Amino acid sequence: MKPKIRLCVEHPLGEGQQVALTREQAHYLFGVMRLGPGDVVGLFNGCDGEWRATVEDAGKRGGLLACQAQSGPQVMPPDLWLMFAPVKKAQTQFIVEKAVEMGARRILPVLTAFTNSERLRVDKQQAHALEAAEQCGATHVPEVAEPQRLDRLLADWQGRRILFADESAVGGAVSLSGLEPGPWAVLIGPEGGFSEAERSRLRGMDCTTAISLGPRILRAETAAVAALTLWQQAVGDWR
């Protein structure tokens, strides 16, 4: 049985390896979760897989863990980006969390014609991504990139395929069966949709596939989970 409490650390992991805790990690493990010496924690760092570690020293401001044995391999999610138009802070946090659970490897906030975003704190969203990875059993924490303008991003686009949710698209089921494997990005527009210019720009690119997400209007976070589901099921790690 894998440890229920998992921690992402910036530290090499290996047999007998000791890991010093930051103040925040010590507070979480010993203050919030009430662990003490001898208790077991799962550790990962994004490259060495998952390790079972025991608490050797528990303090208020720090502590020491010791790796015992590897409890799982390093698993990279498929080469999939989630690009989405951020709006409100709580919703952005939610989309970041869902992207991690759904196995996106990289998260890119994009500013579209109809994006009217609050300022996005990338460091805070990165922390949310880390927490989500700890909770969903992942061993990789997706990078949250700096927000970029969609028009500039597409102007320099290097051929990665794009699956975008288009309210005017029909027959999503047909196009999905033919998705090719390889690097992809799922693109979710803001709640006002894409502008006409953005839509025709996207439709004019060779690397894009438009899909329908049904007859109802989905909120951005629902659309993100739905589109990532369709991709994972068609060519990702849900197969």
Place this chain on the structure above:
Amino acid sequence: MKPKIRLCVEHPLGEGQQVALTREQAHYLFGVMRLGPGDVVGLFNGCDGEWRATVEDAGKRGGLLACQAQSGPQVMPPDLWLMFAPVKKAQTQFIVEKAVEMGARRILPVLTAFTNSERLRVDKQQAHALEAAEQCGATHVPEVAEPQRLDRLLADWQGRRILFADESAVGGAVSLSGLEPGPWAVLIGPEGGFSEAERSRLRGMDCTTAISLGPRILRAETAAVAALTLWQQAVGDWR
């Protein structure tokens, strides 16, 4: 262009039909959304389709709308239930909202072996379902049923097919291509998963199909959207 502000009313709708507003509806339209006489609202009642109506009288405690013309047909979602194990209030509200967006026709909270739920106020969740229908452009408001024990529900089960997310299932893609049309229920377990007894009970029923939702642990609301996506894409109204 359809009206952006939509209201679900308990009133027959038809050409020239006048609709009196409740105090809450008047507050929303005139206090919150700042509408006034002559402004346009979309109306639906779950059976007469969507109607374009204009404000005839706007007061603080009430008001009067008049239907002008039908702006959309009555659309029933597929015969799909979402059964889920409620946990915290905010998350339950979220799942109800997502179920409406994703086109479930009926929402059934189920109490499983590992459900440790706060008391669920069905009237409040029904109000959230109504709001979600107003926002997502639906003309049907799913019923939120009283919570029921899963074991009792399954003991009286009448043959409706069940798609359930099983953490121990593999090869979801294979089974989905063969889903039969007809009445279905999507069943999402609590975050602790189903008990062994529940799992073997479900697997032993003729009408059940187990699917995998990938290698990561999904939160209940993510699992609900993902499973509903797979169903809608395979046999629902996303085809």
